[in-house]
Amino acid sequence: MNSITSVYKIGNGPSSSHTVGPYHAARTFGARYPDADAYEVTLFGSLAFTGEGHGTSKAIREGLPGAKVVFDRETKEEDLPHPNTMLFKAFKNGKEIAAVRIFSIGGGSIRIENEASDEDKEVYPQKNFSEIVALCNQENIKIIQLIYILEGYTLREKLRTVWHAMQESIRRGLKTEGVLPGGLGLTRKAKFLYEKRCYNESADVAMNRVIAAYAYAAAEENAAEKVVVTAPTCGSCGVLPSILYYMYKDRGFPEEEILDALAVAGLIGNVIRTNASISGAECGCQAEIGSACSMAAAAVAQLYGLSIDQIEYAAEIAMEHNLGLTCDPVGGLVQIPCIERNAVAAMRALSAVNLSRFLYETRKISFDEVVATMYRT
Ligand code: SF4
DSSP: OOOGGGTOOEEESSOIIIIIHHHHHHHHHHHHOTTOSEEEEEEOHHHHHHHHHHTHHHHHHHHSTTOEEEEOOSSOGGGSSSSSEEEEEEEETTEEEEEEEEEEEETTEEEETTOOOGGGOOOOSOOSHHHHHHHHHHHTOOHHHHHHHHHOTTHHHHHHHHHHHHHHHHHHHHHOOSBOTTSSOOBOOHHHHHHOOOTTOOHHHHHHHHHHHHHHHHHHHHHTTOEEEOSSOSTTTTHHHHHHHIIIIISOOOHHHHHHHHHHHHHHHHHHHHHSOOOHHHHOHIIIIIHHHHHHHHHHHHHTTOOHHHHHHHHHHHHHTTTTOOOOOGGGOSOTTHHHHHHHHHHHHHHHHHHHHHHGGGOOOOHHHHHHHHHHO
16 A cells, blocks of 8 residues: 555645546646647546536646646546546647546546556555554554554654644634535535534534534535645545544644544545545545545544554444445535535544444454445445
């Protein structure tokens, strides 16, 4: 498996596959052919059908100014090497000088056809979670220790940057009101949720309301095409940050422990990314919100100091109850049901941790099994 940093990318929403990935692809292609006098980018598959609502052409033009963007809705998905395929062409003096296919493979990552990428660099010799657990048990170390042994301690500063960007997205979202772009007329709700205290509100209701407000805040920033962190995608960018922000701000967990939780969550996202997919276009919302829910559950289990078995069980429960969740955004916009789904998944992650604390010895299904099932589903 590669570095967990590939799971967390900072970029403009609303979609890791449709904006963050295409933006990076455009920048990469432009840097290779800076002398070209014209560029053309053809979008296929999911990018062609939902790219307009997701702002793909805008993201490409930001990465490759002046590029002509064409939507090919004729080519069938089964004839494409990946559901999110882009064909980049560069021209000079009217002649084509390069044509390269680039795939937006989910979570803001790209793959250039027939090329290995830096993100493919193997950091973890282990292929799945079972192998990680086996090594931790053999060496008598915790998951977090294994992560720093293999990634190096420099990982910590990268995670700090990620954590600060996550917090920023929530803070901005909590302050902003108004209607989200795209035409659905959806009003932002994070600020309202955060400030609306019920009379005699119980501690449980307050906790759920505040976590939901944080999740809405990040997800609404994403829908407004502002900077968010993929965790593991833009569409699911509110789940893990909302839980971590709650633990940090409202429960007083120190930043250093939050960074450890972010690392463990990243490893869970990485296992899913390696063995299945985190792309909604490829595997539906179970791959986005389901993965985010698993990551958040593992993060909380890490913060609570639970055992490897409990961390695994929390992540497994969280994914299991998102299986089959489809990607069906209204109008192709990452708003309905996406924003609300972030809040629901954040609360579900906490329930998964609570179950795992008590029932981990009775579990029958491994995390790897549920990841494989998600991919088959
Ligand atoms: S429905 Fe889920 S997978 Fe689809 S765009 Fe929304 S958050 Fe992403």
